[in-house]
Amino acid sequence: MIPASFEYYRPDNIAAALAVLEEHGDDARVIAGGHSLIPMMKLRMADVPHLIDLQDVKDLRGIKVAGGTVTIGAMVTQAELISSQDIAQAAPIMHEAALQIADPQVRYMGTVGGNIANGDPGNDLPGLMQCLDATLTVVGPNGERDIAAREFYEAAYMTAREDDEILTKVSFAATEGGYAYEKQKRKIGDYATAAASVLLTKEGSTVSTASIAMTNLSDVPVFSEEAGAALQGSSCDTDAVKAAVAAMLEDIEPNEDNRGPVEFKRHVAGVILSRAIERAWSRA
Amino acid sequence: MNDMTPDREERKANLKGMGCARKRVEDARFTQGKGNYVDDISLPGMLHGDFVRSPYAHARVKSINIDAAMALDGVVAVLTAKDLEPLSLHWMPTLAGDKQMVLADGKVLFQGQEVAFVVAKDRYIAADAVELVEVEYEELPVIVDPFKSLESDVVLREDLDPSADGAHGPRKHPNHIFLWEVGDKGATEAVLDEADVVAEETVYYHRTHPCPLEPCGSVASMDKVNGKLTLYGTFQAPHVVRTVASLLSGIEEHNIRVVSPDIGGGFGNKVGVYPGYVCSIVASIVTGVPVKWVEDRMENLMSTAFARDYHMHGKISATKEGKITGLWCHTTADHGAFDACADPTKYPAGFMSICTGSYDIPVAYLGVDGVYTNKAPGGVAYRCSFRVTEAAYFIERMIEVLAIELNMDAAELRRINFIKKDQFPYNSALGWEYDSGDYHTAWDKALEAVDYDGLRKEQAERVEAFKRGETRKLMGVGLTFFTEIVGAGPVKNCDILGMGMFDSCEIRIHPTGSAIARLGTISQGQGHATTFAQIIASEIGIPADSITIEEGDTDTAPYGLGTYGSRSTPVAGAATAMAGRKIKAKAQMIAAYLLEVHDDDVEFDVDRFAVKGAPERFKTMKDIAYAAYNQAIPGVEPGLEAVSYYDPPNMTYPFGAYICVMDVDVDTGTTDIRQFYALDDCGTRINPMVIEGQVHGGLTEALAIAMGQEIAYDEMGNCKTATLMDFFIPTAWETPHYTTDHTTTPSPHHPIGAKGVGESPNVGGVPAFSNAVHDAFRAFGLRQSHMPHDHWRIWKTANDLGLHG
Numbered sequence A: 001m002i003p004a005s006f007e008y009y010r011p012d013n014i015a016a017a018l019a020v021l022e023e024h025g026d027d028a029r030v031i032a033g034g035h036s037l038i039p040m041m042k043l044r045m046a047d048v049p050h051l052i053d054l055q056d057v058k059d060l061r062g063i064k065v066a067g068g069t070v071t072i073g074a075m076v077t078q079a080e081l082i083s084s085q086d087i088a089q090a091a092p093i094m095h096e097a098a099l100q101i102a103d104p105q106v107r108y109m110g111t112v113g114g115n116i117a118n119g120d121p122g123n124d125l126p127g128l129m130q131c132l133d134a135t136l137t138v139v140g141p142n143g144e145r146d147i148a149a150r151e152f153y154e155a156a157y158m159t160a161r162e163d164d165e166i167l168t169k170v171s172f173a174a175t176e177g178g179y180a181y182e183k184q185k186r187k188i189g190d191y192a193t194a195a196a197s198v199l200l201t202k203e204g205s206t207v208s209t210a211s212i213a214m215t216n217l218s219d220v221p222v223f224s225e226e227a228g229a230a231l232q233g234s235s236c237d238t239d240a241v242k243a244a245v246a247a248m249l250e251d252i253e254p255n256e257d258n259r260g261p262v263e264f265k266r267h268v269a270g271v272i273l274s275r276a277i278e279r280a281w282s283r284a
Numbered sequence B: 001m002n003d004m005t006p007d008r009e010e011r012k013a014n015l016k017g018m019g020c021a022r023k024r025v026e027d028a029r030f031t032q033g034k035g036n037y038v039d040d041i042s043l044p045g046m047l048h049g050d051f052v053r054s055p056y057a058h059a060r061v062k063s064i065n066i067d068a069a070m071a072l073d074g075v076v077a078v079l080t081a082k083d084l085e086p087l088s089l090h091w092m093p094t095l096a097g098d099k100q101m102v103l104a105d106g107k108v109l110f111q112g113q114e115v116a117f118v119v120a121k122d123r124y125i126a127a128d129a130v131e132l133v134e135v136e137y138e139e140l141p142v143i144v145d146p147f148k149s150l151e152s153d154v155v156l157r158e159d160l161d162p163s164a165d166g167a168h169g170p171r172k173h174p175n176h177i178f179l180w181e182v183g184d185k186g187a188t189e190a191v192l193d194e195a196d197v198v199a200e201e202t203v204y205y206h207r208t209h210p211c212p213l214e215p216c217g218s219v220a221s222m223d224k225v226n227g228k229l230t231l232y233g234t235f236q237a238p239h240v241v242r243t244v245a246s247l248l249s250g251i252e253e254h255n256i257r258v259v260s261p262d263i264g265g266g267f268g269n270k271v272g273v274y275p276g277y278v279c280s281i282v283a284s285i286v287t288g289v290p291v292k293w294v295e296d297r298m299e300n301l302m303s304t305a306f307a308r309d310y311h312m313h314g315k316i317s318a319t320k321e322g323k324i325t326g327l328w329c330h331t332t333a334d335h336g337a338f339d340a341c342a343d344p345t346k347y348p349a350g351f352m353s354i355c356t357g358s359y360d361i362p363v364a365y366l367g368v369d370g371v372y373t374n375k376a377p378g379g380v381a382y383r384c385s386f387r388v389t390e391a392a393y394f395i396e397r398m399i400e401v402l403a404i405e406l407n408m409d410a411a412e413l414r415r416i417n418f419i420k421k422d423q424f425p426y427n428s429a430l431g432w433e434y435d436s437g438d439y440h441t442a443w444d445k446a447l448e449a450v451d452y453d454g455l456r457k458e459q460a461e462r463v464e465a466f467k468r469g470e471t472r473k474l475m476g477v478g479l480t481f482f483t484e485i486v487g488a489g490p491v492k493n494c495d496i497l498g499m500g501m502f503d504s505c506e507i508r509i510h511p512t513g514s515a516i517a518r519l520g521t522i523s524q525g526q527g528h529a530t531t532f533a534q535i536i537a538s539e540i541g542i543p544a545d546s547i548t549i550e551e552g553d554t555d556t557a558p559y560g561l562g563t564y565g566s567r568s569t570p571v572a573g574a575a576t577a578m579a580g581r582k583i584k585a586k587a588q589m590i591a592a593y594l595l596e597v598h599d600d601d602v603e604f605d606v607d608r609f610a611v612k613g614a615p616e617r618f619k620t621m622k623d624i625a626y627a628a629y630n631q632a633i634p635g636v637e638p639g640l641e642a643v644s645y646y647d648p649p650n651m652t653y654p655f656g657a658y659i660c661v662m663d664v665d666v667d668t669g670t671t672d673i674r675q676f677y678a679l680d681d682c683g684t685r686i687n688p689m690v691i692e693g694q695v696h697g698g699l700t701e702a703l704a705i706a707m708g709q710e711i712a713y714d715e716m717g718n719c720k721t722a723t724l725m726d727f728f729i730p731t732a733w734e735t736p737h738y739t740t741d742h743t744t745t746p747s748p749h750h751p752i753g754a755k756g757v758g759e760s761p762n763v764g765g766v767p768a769f770s771n772a773v774h775d776a777f778r779a780f781g782l783r784q785s786h787m788p789h790d791h792w793r794i795w796k797t798a799n800d801l802g803l804h805g
Helices: A014-027 A037-042 A078-083 A085-090 A092-098 A104-109 A112-117 A125-131 A225-231 A238-251 A262-283 B008-015 B027-031 B067-071 B081-087 B123-132 B185-194 B238-249 B275-287 B297-303 B388-406 B410-417 B439-449 B452-467 B528-540 B568-595 B621-630 B688-707 B760-776 B791-800
Strands: A007-009 A028-031 A050-053 A063-066 A069-073 A135-140 A143-148 A153-155 A166-173 A178-184 A194-203 A206-215 B047-053 B059-065 B075-079 B091-093 B099-101 B114-120 B134-139 B176-183 B197-208 B217-223 B228-233 B256-259 B291-294 B306-318 B324-336 B364-372 B378-380 B473-483 B503-509 B515-519 B547-551 B602-604 B608-611 B614-620 B641-646 B655-665 B671-681 B739-742
Touching: A014 A028, A014 A050, A014 A135, A014 A166, A028 A037, A063 A085, A069 A085, A069 A112, A078 A092, A078 A104, A078 A112, A085 A092, A092 A125, A092 A178, A092 A194, A112 A125, A112 A166, A125 A194, A125 A206, A178 A262, A194 A262, A206 A225, A206 A238, A206 A262, A225 A238, A238 A262, A262 B791, B047 B123, B047 B275, B047 B297, B059 B114, B067 B075, B067 B123, B075 B123, B075 B275, B081 B275, B091 B238, B114 B123, B114 B275, B176 B185, B185 B306, B185 B324, B185 B364, B197 B388, B217 B275, B228 B238, B228 B275, B238 B256, B238 B275, B275 B291, B306 B388, B324 B378, B324 B388, B388 B410, B388 B473, B388 B760, B410 B439, B410 B473, B439 B473, B439 B655, B439 B671, B439 B739, B452 B473, B473 B760, B503 B528, B503 B568, B503 B621, B515 B528, B515 B568, B528 B547, B528 B568, B568 B602, B568 B608, B568 B614, B568 B621, B568 B641, B608 B621, B614 B621, B655 B760, B671 B688, B671 B760, B688 B739, B688 B760
Parallel strands: A007 A050, A028 A050, B047 B291, B228 B256, B306 B378, B324 B364, B515 B547, B671 B739
Antiparallel strands: A063 A069, A069 A166, A135 A143, A135 A166, A178 A194, A194 A206, B047 B114, B059 B134, B075 B114, B091 B099, B176 B364, B197 B306, B217 B228, B217 B291, B306 B324, B473 B655, B503 B515, B503 B641, B602 B608, B608 B614, B655 B671
């Protein structure tokens, strides 16, 4: 568990970080909290001769809620999400999800940007970003561009971000209505066996909008448009929930691992989504 | 006596002797990060070793090219089997009578096996050089299933003559290690044939790993000037390591000093001898400077000793009324690539023959077949006496299955079969003499404490509610009554490589009345520095706070066999009491002289000797210690010290009653432990707080094993659980609240009546958790499922029973 040697950079602005990326190309990577990259380097599964630590880049920090939009800097830690009153009010689902990421020690270092940009299907925030229909902002040699979270993930560890780009912030509309982030895991610190993000709004006694995304049930996060559609216009009764689960099961493709076989994961995904919908509905 | 003299109770309290919940003296340094572990040791000029390990579970090693590694700046040496062969150190003996490759000699037999040892100027260079060693492998067929191994044409151990006997007798197949049989097979089978009821089941206790917080490591320092080798290491038995190192290296034993510094947990993982220890020694001898080797977590989980992996096929017979008439067990034991079990008994399956448990079973038979596979070697006693957890799990599952067969309450079935109080000392059908017990009292106390009848009523209501569709959670009541066999042990039953398993204590009283005691054991977290001082305090009347306990340095401590198998208190604790009594006998003579009376006219009273009938005439132990060094006493040598080597007359047999109440979510396979009650009877209790800590820790390890922890392999022999992401170590979040309780039935043969407790919670805990899971599904027809009871396996159980609609 000893990494190969590497050069360490600690720029204090984005331009300087981009310059190192540009100079070393594939040999350079940025590091945020390091909870994914450092173990990979120690296992010598990732070879990173030039490591760019972003923790001194102040422009990547800060949580802002203005005009109904929530903007979170990429270097905001998961612990900061939990302690933020703004997040608790403007996006309580994010508060609930952040509390279920890994453990407190990890959350003190682990960042929003790292969790989203690494493309690990086990991470909790990618699915949540898709549920929130968030916009991810990256900056590279050709300037800044926005990518929809629902378009960002291509395959495990493969995203729409180019190698010479850095994720700087995420933004999304403040939520309203009911919400739930439901996760089953083997133990504290584990990735999800199955997790579901659900946002619902209610008009009278029917569902007016529903957004559903699943975590760690495919090699990318799964935004299930059909599952949300199954709830819309319904009274969120048992049949509607069953229809949403059935639609979601069409969209996921879990793999067998130490958490269990595919059949089990599909069953649990259904149970977890049902529970998330019920809780979200009770809050709508 | 004047008013200033403390009364007897006060004097007793001042000693902090046996029975006192004295705070652990070790904790000040451990909680402040001031421990001194092997990896903290840094010697001038020290080099660092690292292993090239096999990625394959079974392969021929065609060639090893070290040129690129040697060319790296800072690399001092790369050792392969060829380098060790001239020293006859390319193989080493195991504790189980087998031999094990130190470095791959022509082939590799498990994933993670040591192939070459790189020595470099720092740990980083060593790791870089490991990458540069080029090894050419030719893959061979892999066997991970012990049953298939015994039918396979693939010979794993080509070094062994297939027709020759093994260390434990004839072998029936090249991949077979031994067949060990005990009991009366014919008589047992006759009873089974005639019985009213026979329950038959296969109970698999999966492979797991002790996974101590600190992994294994060593620092070897060969001083070529004075010819002395100093070896620091994570050794649960430092004196044995010294003897083995001397026998292997040819260095005379007086020229070897072995030191076990602070050890961060052992749980059996640090009993055996590992290639890393040998390679650090050889590398230090070759280079003439100290060499450190410390494994990482993955290496610990993949290559150092695992535990369990017992496939236990059982039959238990009873009358219609539930009186057990016989027990039959055949076990297939997967030992991995080498038989490196740490079962330091005369038996290749340790104390597995305690599998008749707490029950009066008239006739029994046990057969164990040991088998080689392409898995890591080992088979250590993970927080238990040798194979006792396997035995306890087996019998406690068989009792549950029999209860199902008889349609009987499992608590009642246990009660009617317990060995009765007046049957002790009790001779079991498989040859053990249980020293003492009062099982019925403990069982009744436990059942009452948890309101057993109330739990069963609630459970029945829950089953009905489940059937009506009102809940998706079932409730399980996990019962266990266990009897351990610990304190290895009598030389007639136990040895390590021929050395009897006595233990020792040497006590020196200083002139001012404080003391140092040294023992042949070594704490890895058990709190010896706290509790052994308490034994001495009570025995000779010196405050525990004035006594230093020292262990682990073979140059200063008396020879002993180390700490594992709950043997420290039963064996070294007894030696401590006996050494204390020798000191007390001499102190009595000194006191009598000082008080000018006959030896027989003084009596011991807490912290002093007083004249019989005249308690105001006394000499405290402090007075006596001073006199021992400062006064010429006719007929008495100066000084006050003693040493005792203790060979126990029998094992000790702690027991306990554990009850676990668990809710099981049939849809997700998740569980919630609502209540865990643990009653332990470990005989005389030395420190109730230390006991409680031991019970909490052991139960948490039992929770891990029963509910998720395993070492699993795929068909190619790849270890699937080599990190703590997949190898379950519970955190505070997963750990339930425990309620502890006790009864006290002293051991009649032990000087202070103590039996040992550190391993009871693992032995009893595993079946308690597992039985709770099984019991939750009993109403729906479950007889047996296999641990670990992680989410997907519980879900599968529910699914197989048709509970998912």
